[in-house]
Amino acid sequence: MPYFDKPAEGSWTAHYPELGTAPVSYEDSISPEHYELERRAIFAKTWLNVGRVEQLPRAGSYFTRELQAAGTSVIVVRGTDGEVRAFHNICRHRGNKLVWNDFPREETSGVCRQFTCKYHGWRYDLQGACTFVQQESEFFDLDKADYGLAPVQCEVWEGFIWVNVDPDNTLSVAEYLGDLGAGIAGYPFDKMTQVYKYRAEVGSNWKLFIDAFAEFYHAPVLHARQAVADESRKLQGYGYEALAYEIEGPHGMVSSWGGMAPPKDPSMVKPIERTLRSGLFGPWDRPDIDGLDPLPPGLNPARSPAWGIDSFVFFPNFMLLVWAPGWYLTYHYWPTSYNSHIFEGTLYFVPPKNATERLRQELAAVTFKEYALQDGNTLEATQMMLETRAVTTFPLNDQEILLRHLHKTAREYVAAYQRDPNTPYTPVRVPAVS
Amino acid sequence: MSEEHIVSVLPAEFADLEPFADWSLRTEAERYAKRLSSTMDELQTFYDAASPRLEAILEYLDALELRGLPDEATRLLWLSYSLVNVSFPVEVWRQPRVPDSGAASMDVVIEPAV
Secondary structure, eight states, X not given: OOSSOOOTTSSHHHHSGGGOOSOEEOGXXXXXXXXXHHXXXXXXXXXXXXXXXXXXOSTTEEEEEEEGGGTEEEEEEEOTTSOEEEEESBOTTTOOBSSOOSOTTSOOEEEOSSEEOTTTOOEEOTTSOEEEOTTGGGSSSOOGGGOOOOEEEEEEETTEEEEEOOTTOOOOHHHHHHHHHHTTTTOOGGGOOEEEEEEEEESSOHHHHXXXXXXXXXXXXXXXXXXXXXXXXXHHHHOOOOSEEEEETTEEEEEEEOXXXXXXXXXXXXXXXXXXTOOTTOOSSOOSOTTSSSOOTTSSTTOOTTEEXXXXXXXXXXXXXEETTXXXXXXXXXXXXXXXXXXXXXXXXXXXSSHHHHHHHHHHHHHHHHHHHHHHHHHHHHHHHHTTTSSOEEOOOGGGHHHHHHHHHHHHHHHHHHHOTTSOOOOOOOOOOO | OOGGGOOOOXXXXXXXXXXXXXXXXXXXXXXXXXXXXXXXXXXXXXXXXXXXXXXXXXXXXXXXXXXGOOHHHHHHHHHHHHHHHHHHIIIIISSSSOTTOTTOXXXXXXXXXX
C-alpha cells in the first residue's frame, strides 16, 4: 500500500518516459573498455566538483587534486586578487609535476607565495604566470610570457569549486547544474564550516556506490540492525518510499522522509541517541542561523512535514545531501579503474557552540561511518558477481529510478563521444510529462 | 616511574573514570583502532562506566569555553568521543567491528581540531 503519492502516470519512472522500465544491463560497470570511454567522454568533459572555498581561506592557499579519471592532476589556488583558479599541475619546462610532497601520486595542500618546481627551479606566481627561469639566457628566444601554467576551467558556485578539463567547454557551472542547482542556491553552505572528511578505497565501479546512495530501498534491510529491534521490524514491513524524485538533464534528486530527528517515540532510537539528541539524521535541534527557514525552493519539493533529507546526484560523481536538521554532506566518487574508485564523504556542520553540540555532531559523524562501512563492503560483493556475467540484466524498481537515470546518462555520454569525440555532449533536458 | 608522574588526567569530579583514561584519545583513528583491538567485555565495561556519566560530563564541559578547554577537560571530551564510538559495538553490533565490513575501511582525513 503506498504511503506517499506518486505522479499521475502511476510511477515516478513513467513520469520520465525516456527512462523506460526494462531490466538494465550492468555491462557499463564491469567493462575496462567502457571505462576508458567514460574517462574521455565524461570525466574529461564535464564539470567536476573538487572542493569548497573554505579550503582556500586566503591568497596563496592551494590544494591539488588527482583527477585520474580525467587524466590529469590540478592545482587549485586563490590568487593575490582573491580569484580561485585551476591549472594543470605540470611545469612548463620539462613536465615535472609542479606541486607535490614526498609522494608524487598523493594530494597536498598549503599556503605559498609562488610555486617553484623541484626540478630546475622555474617559478610561477599565484595567477599562473611564469616569473623565473633558471639560467634564462641559456634558452633560445624564450619569452616567459609564453610559459605560464596551463589553465583549467574553474568556477565557484555557492562556494563549491568546480573544474572542467575540456578547454572547449562553453557551459557555466550554473547552466550545467540547471534547475536542480538553481533550486538550492542560497542555502547557508558558507555557515557550515565544521568539517569531517572520510576517505575509502572501494573495490567497485564508481557508479555502483552512487547506486547505493541514490536509493533508500536498501535501508530497512542492509541497515536493519542500526535501529532497535521493534523499529527495525516495522521499517522492513513498511519498506521504503520516497517523498519525491526529480530528474533534469544529467542530474537527479530524491527527497526522503526522516522521522528519526527527533523520533516520535524516543524508545525507537538507541540509548546514546536519546541522551545526546542526535543520530544518523544529525543533531535533532536546528542550529540558530539564517537561511534554514524558509529553505530554498528546491529543497523538500513535496513540501512534506515529514521531510528529512534531499539527496542530489550531480552528474557525474558528486552527491549533495541536505538534512532537515540543518547540515549537509557531500559524496565524491573518483574512479581509479573500471572496478575501483576512491570514495570521499564530507560532513559539514555549523561550528558547535559548546561540548554538547560538539558531541551531537560527533555522534552523527560516527554513525555516518558505521553506515558507510556497511554500504562500502556490499559494493565489492556486487562488483565481484557482476563480473561473472552469470546474470547480465537486472530489474530496477520505481524507488531505483535515479540508478536507471545515472546509468542511462553515462551510456549516452559515451555514445555521443563515439559519434563525435570533439563536440561536448549536452544532454537534452526533457521536461517531465505533466 | 616516580610517584609524581602518576597524576590524574581527568577533572577531579570525574575521578571515577580515571581507570578508563586510556580512552582519552585525540583522533578518531586512535579511538577506532582501540575499539577494534578491544574485547566486547572491555568495551562493555567502559560503556557501563561512562554512559551513566554522560549527562554530568556535558553539564561540566558546557560551563567551559569549548575552544579554550583546560587540558583535563579536553581529555574528558576526548573520552566522551570514545564513548560515542563504542556505543555502536555495545548498543548495536554486539561485536567491535561493523558486521560484514571485513575488507572495507574508511579513514578520517579531516576532523575538527576540538
